[in-house]
Amino acid sequence: MPIFEYRCQACKKEFERLVFAGEKDKIECPDCRSRDIQKKMSATSFMGAGIGTCASDGPKGFS
Numbered sequence: 001m002p003i004f005e006y007r008c009q010a011c012k013k014e015f016e017r018l019v020f021a022g023e024k025d026k027i028e029c030p031d032c033r034s035r036d037i038q039k040k041m042s043a044t045s046f047m048g049a050g051i052g053t054c055a056s057d058g059p060k061g062f063s
């Protein structure tokens with residue numbers, strides 16, 4: 001399962017979320033409910049995903 005790290009631009013909180021297909025536009029800050037968040041690259045996103053085979057495709061390929 002893809003786990004992404006996010007940083008809230010409003011309160012600067014950093015948090016992790018499991019993100020399923022179609023949910024990535026619904027992420028909001030757990031503290032202030034802002035949707036002004038920035039996704040961070042995380043090595044954990046690629047665990048078990050075949051390192052090097054789909055890095056250029058990004059996380060969209062997960063389902």
Ligand SMILES: [Zn+2]
Nearest residue numbers: 008011029032
């Ligand atoms: Zn926030």
